[in-house]
Amino acid sequence: MKVKEVVDRILTACDTPQIPETCDQLMAGDWDCEVTGIITTFMATVDVIKETIAKGANLIITHEPTYFTGLDKTDWLQGDEVFRGKQNLIVRNKINIWRFHDHMHMIRPDLIYVGLNKELDWEKYNLLNDPHCYLIPTTTVEKLSVFLKEKLNVKAVQIIGNKQSSVERVGFLVGGGSLGLGSEHMPMELMRNKQLDVIVGGEILEWTLCAYVRDAAQLGLNKSLIILGHNRTEEVGMKYLPAWLERLFPDMSISFIEAGEPFSYL
């Protein structure tokens, strides 16, 4: 089966409305290349590409960009040694990289949240009439942070607010969702409208949601923020994607390679 047939079958299965200017493009490779195996990952880093080659696969389905900006433009990278090194690795080994981002989030249910709910066993708590909000058994910010840190294998959790606060109404904005997806105040409006005790998030900016929650806590309101990072909140969606793909490609070798949290800490 060729790359084009794999991607077409995935898009047909998604059955989402047409997305104009989607980032879900073939970032490297050739539509006519015969697929030897599929790898799913959060990001096609150099190490993920090397491991793909070692496994004998040649189609990487990545959630995030390959070339360091939202739309994977490469004009500004001409002559760049990082780009050249990565591209050489890709071209020499005839690796194909297709991005599966917008359609993954647009399909219902959102396939990233499908993986997250499986990993946390939280589907049963999805009770607040919003796919990003949960009503969980009453706990504290600290205990919830410990649970998430262990379940999602996070090296360091950032917390704003009082760790001993009671929480049961939780918003979970994975990846860049906690930035607001083009609307700086969306996460704060979600917190207000759904009367959330805590938001668990991926990416943050210190002057938006962080500032709001810090002020709320300093005013004595029961609001907190637990930050796990982009990779840690979304990679779990790519971990469970092979199970969804196997139904479409029963005869294909399909596996997940973890890109991993990019940071070490000091």
Add this chain to the structure above:
Amino acid sequence: MKVKEVVDRILTACDTPQIPETCDQLMAGDWDCEVTGIITTFMATVDVIKETIAKGANLIITHEPTYFTGLDKTDWLQGDEVFRGKQNLIVRNKINIWRFHDHMHMIRPDLIYVGLNKELDWEKYNLLNDPHCYLIPTTTVEKLSVFLKEKLNVKAVQIIGNKQSSVERVGFLVGGGSLGLGSEHMPMELMRNKQLDVIVGGEILEWTLCAYVRDAAQLGLNKSLIILGHNRTEEVGMKYLPAWLERLFPDMSISFIEAGEPFSYL
């Protein structure tokens, strides 16, 4: 002296070109209010406002927003309990808040970097024909991280790359500068053009600079990233701002209140 006279005198001293649509606005208070004392801070959080009141001052000069978005719009905050609580505190105590951001960065030298250079004693290393780049005595990523963690009192430093890498060419993009200031690839172009071994940054997104540096390190190139956060890289500019203001207002009480790193860690 009234709020208006204080701000006018500061803007005259800046002597920057006119900035259209600047965020440097009076966010709270009254231009005609008599100033009892000036406080400088990274962000006029609820706790900073309370401490300002306790000190008997009534004009806060803040670098970052008061109302949780870049331009401090408040239309979306009507009826919000966090906004109401903060605004009540401000109004009841007749606090004035003026934002000093764009002009602070536009004046030459940039007043945030003035504070940073003083705190690190790095002005002498500013040798790469760029105000954001330094040539420091050869060290390692780990040793540089330890130095910065101690000097800037950072709770947790995030690192990408090899901690044992040798570094001497350093880019330092404070605050939101490491996001690229509207150009996602600016920090990577700076790294390439100035042949930087490491960028020290404030805010990050995992799919841009982080991804570039991780790939570079995985390719064996000598590139690293040290992330200190927005508050930790810019508050130092506000710490040294009273020294600059005292020349303009020799008879005024002026002091710095630390907003502080917003996070705790687990």
